[in-house]
Amino acid sequence: MTRKYFGTDGIRGTVGKPPITADFLLKLGWAAGKVFAKDSNDFVLVGKDTRISGYMFESALEAGLTAAGVGTRLLGPMPTPAIAYLTRTLRAKAGIVISASHNPYYDNGIKFFSVDGTKLPDEIEQQIEHYIDSPMTTIESAKLGKAKRVVDAPGRYIEFCKASVPTGLDFSGMKIIVDCAHGATYHIAPHVFSEVGAEVIAIGVEPNGLNINGDCGATKPEKLVLAVLEHQADFGVALDGDGDRLIMVDHKGEIVDGDELIFIIAKSKQLAGQMSGPVIGTLMTNLGMEHALNNLGIPLLRAQVGDRYVMEMMGKHNSILGGENSGHIICLDKTTTGDGIIAALQVMAEMKYSDKCLHDLKQGMSKYPQILLNVKTSKKINTDDNAAIKAAVQRVENQLGSDGRVLLRASGTEPLIRVMVEGKDKNIVEAYAQSLVDTVVNSIDA
Numbered sequence: 001m002t003r004k005y006f007g008t009d010g011i012r013g014t015v016g017k018p019p020i021t022a023d024f025l026l027k028l029g030w031a032a033g034k035v036f037a038k039d040s041n042d043f044v045l046v047g048k049d050t051r052i053s054g055y056m057f058e059s060a061l062e063a064g065l066t067a068a069g070v071g072t073r074l075l076g077p078m079p080t081p082a083i084a085y086l087t088r089t090l091r092a093k094a095g096i097v098i099s100a101s102h103n104p105y106y107d108n109g110i111k112f113f114s115v116d117g118t119k120l121p122d123e124i125e126q127q128i129e130h131y132i133d134s135p136m137t138t139i140e141s142a143k144l145g146k147a148k149r150v151v152d153a154p155g156r157y158i159e160f161c162k163a164s165v166p167t168g169l170d171f172s173g174m175k176i177i178v179d180c181a182h183g184a185t186y187h188i189a190p191h192v193f194s195e196v197g198a199e200v201i202a203i204g205v206e207p208n209g210l211n212i213n214g215d216c217g218a219t220k221p222e223k224l225v226l227a228v229l230e231h232q233a234d235f236g237v238a239l240d241g242d243g244d245r246l247i248m249v250d251h252k253g254e255i256v257d258g259d260e261l262i263f264i265i266a267k268s269k270q271l272a273g274q275m276s277g278p279v280i281g282t283l284m285t286n287l288g289m290e291h292a293l294n295n296l297g298i299p300l301l302r303a304q305v306g307d308r309y310v311m312e313m314m315g316k317h318n319s320i321l322g323g324e325n326s327g328h329i330i331c332l333d334k335t336t337t338g339d340g341i342i343a344a345l346q347v348m349a350e351m352k353y354s355d356k357c358l359h360d361l362k363q364g365m366s367k368y369p370q371i372l373l374n375v376k377t378s379k380k381i382n383t384d385d386n387a388a389i390k391a392a393v394q395r396v397e398n399q400l401g402s403d404g405r406v407l408l409r410a411s412g413t414e415p416l417i418r419v420m421v422e423g424k425d426k427n428i429v430e431a432y433a434q435s436l437v438d439t440v441v442n443s444i445d446a
Helices: 022-036 054-067 080-089 122-132 153-162 189-195 222-231 258-271 287-295 307-316 340-354 358-364 387-403 426-445
Strands: 011-014 043-048 071-077 094-098 107-113 147-149 175-179 199-203 235-239 246-250 279-282 300-303 321-323 329-331 370-376 405-410 416-422
Touching: 022 043, 022 054, 022 094, 022 107, 022 122, 043 054, 043 080, 054 071, 054 094, 054 107, 071 080, 080 094, 080 107, 080 153, 080 340, 107 122, 153 189, 153 340, 175 189, 175 222, 189 199, 189 235, 189 340, 199 222, 222 235, 222 246, 235 340, 246 258, 246 340, 246 358, 258 279, 258 287, 258 321, 258 329, 258 340, 258 358, 279 287, 279 307, 287 300, 300 307, 307 321, 307 329, 329 340, 340 358, 370 426, 387 405, 387 426, 405 426, 416 426
Parallel strands: 043 071, 043 094, 071 147, 175 199, 175 235, 279 300, 279 321
Antiparallel strands: 011 107, 094 107, 235 246, 321 329, 370 416, 405 416
């Protein structure tokens, strides 16, 4: 059964345009309540990032859940992985996150977590969609849900993050820059890193509802690079607006992406005798990471792009480590979903264990030049069914041979066709990527 509203990462779009409207979120809250409510003591957690529209959608969801007879526990601004953790530990029936992750402030969205702190299975999303398309009713007044605020949520999650590394591991002597993207980690991440002993300089910690992900954070780490060099820090940590994505910067100002961080964590776990199963990457995972892991005897399997699909494959293959080059890193031996803070702590732990800097740790992997270009679209286009695009892709693949890859896919969160070309020679890769973009543009215009 095809899902009508849910995409690869919940429901997301531009605020004020269907389905990201107050009336839809009211109905969504009610629909979720109908699915999750079993008795009068049931409750659902609702958290959000720092977008100005979060207040509106928080109220709408609360009203819908209340009408369905479900209690609401309001967390306020909290990272997405924190809501997954709190859903599990507070024994909520579900967790709801109001966030568009790395998107700009004028977008927003909804993600759900199950009682186990994992993404909802397709069948539950389909049940919610069934109620969305059904007439909304209100339960009798005596059975209406009640709303409460969870005032100790930040402290609970801070302690959880700290517990992901051994208590005896002291990070004193590390000087780090932390960029919170004016997002949901602004009151969390600096405390975590400072409480484990690091000297922390925090940037991107002044959210105003409009500046989330604005020229900062994991998607735009240029400010972090400058701050690391200016303060002569040991490294920098950039999180995205909802805290499930991580990019780091070494002391030389060089960006260390998700593939390199996953490699560092995988090697660390293997040396400690803690590696289990394959590493799960995606179709976008760099060939250099695959080769480096193979040299360590660690297999790499590729899932479809999206942490949802990474998680599914991790479960099938009993993997404890997976993620994407964009910085979604899932350490299943530590938590149930992608978590930027926890992933950063694992890298920091390896720096201490090995007595090596971040710059040296990433040297174990040599990245192939990988060019990713986006083509904006006003209409849907199936690149697999377009003869001109298929022929162009086949031509480039033949020229690259076994030392390169080509991937064209539609974004699951934005109106874009993503064109990726990977190979040994950067200039050749760039030329191939641009030629494919030109073909896609011409096909769209046609």
